[in-house]
Amino acid sequence: MNFHVLTLFPEMVEDALGTSITGRAMAKGIIRLHTVNIRSFSLRGDGRIDDYPYGGGAGMVMQAEPVMRAFESLEAKLPSQCRVICLTPQGRVFDQKMAEELAGEGDLVFLCGHYEGIDERVLDEIVTDHVSIGDYVLTGGELPALVMMDAISRMVPGVLSNQESGQTESFQGGLLEYPQYSRPEDWRGKKVPPVLLSGHHANVDRWRREQSILRTLRNRPELLERAVFDKKDRKYLRGLISGQAEEEITLDQITFLSKLLANMEKS
Numbered sequence: 001m002n003f004h005v006l007t008l009f010p011e012m013v014e015d016a017l018g019t020s021i022t023g024r025a026m027a028k029g030i031i032r033l034h035t036v037n038i039r040s041f042s043l044r045g046d047g048r049i050d051d052y053p054y055g056g057g058a059g060m061v062m063q064a065e066p067v068m069r070a071f072e073s074l075e076a077k078l079p080s081q082c083r084v085i086c087l088t089p090q091g092r093v094f095d096q097k098m099a100e101e102l103a104g105e106g107d108l109v110f111l112c113g114h115y116e117g118i119d120e121r122v123l124d125e126i127v128t129d130h131v132s133i134g135d136y137v138l139t140g141g142e143l144p145a146l147v148m149m150d151a152i153s154r155m156v157p158g159v160l161s162n163q164e165s166g167q168t169e170s171f172q173g174g175l176l177e178y179p180q181y182s183r184p185e186d187w188r189g190k191k192v193p194p195v196l197l198s199g200h201h202a203n204v205d206r207w208r209r210e211q212s213i214l215r216t217l218r219n220r221p222e223l224l225e226r227a228v229f230d231k232k233d234r235k236y237l238r239g240l241i242s243g244q245a246e247e248e249i250t251l252d253q254i255t256f257l258s259k260l261l262a263n264m265e266k267s
């Protein structure tokens with residue numbers, strides 16, 4: 001995977017991606033990072049690449065020409081049809097599915113904006129995807145580009161070791177991950193759930209599945225609407241509703257689950 005990043009802060013991107021698992025993948029050559037400093041393409045002697053917005057208003061706008069020239073400087077290295085991603089809070093919200101889809105590309109270009117935005121005309125010219133990493137506003141596109149590159153890299157074959165990729169992970173099967181415990185068995189009086197010490201693999205798997213459902217219900221109930229439940233899962237859900245399960249849930253959660261089960265039985 002070749003990542004190309006158009007940015008005003010190349011060292012920020014290089015330092016972060018060069019660290020930890022993505023750094024290891026770069027050292028192995030599975031991932032390559034190529035940054036382009038937009039400031040090098042300033043049209044002015046002072047290195048500035050921003051100007052006042054037409055129509056007035058607060059803040060400055062990144063000018064079209066330096067951004068276009070920065071892009072053109074790497075065009076020869078890109079395949080035709082390469083996706084060019086502009087990081088912006090106005091974009092489509094990034095998720096695991098998008099990470100998996102983008103990991104199938106050979107090259108990706110990230111355009112990191114700063115100030116109040118980038119002149120729309122150059123965006124129209126070069127950008128294929130506008131992507132946001134969530135409903136909040138950051139000072140620039142570098143952190144969002146890094147978030148995306150990290151999540152995409154994990155999906156590129158060879159980046160994670162077998163042990164790392166073998167883990168059952170959050171969002172696999174549409175549920176959040178179950179809680180994990182390591183030594184000691186008793187930490188400051190808090191015990192590891194006994195089933196995990198039982199050596200009974202089927203019971204461990206069942207417990208983990210139920211904890212995933214419970215955690216998803218508590219933290220991200222909307223994800224349950226798209227999850228697939230088998231007979232045992234539905235029995236657990238009924239147990240939660242009736243109060244027979246070990247775990248307690250709130251009245252709102254009971255109402256939510258009752259509707260969910262009723263819809264499942266309808267379809």
Ligand code: ADE
Pocket residue numbers: 087088089131132133134135136137138139140141144
């Ligand atoms: N730039 C500023 N905020 C952003 C966000 N939430 N996502 C993507 N790019 C951004």
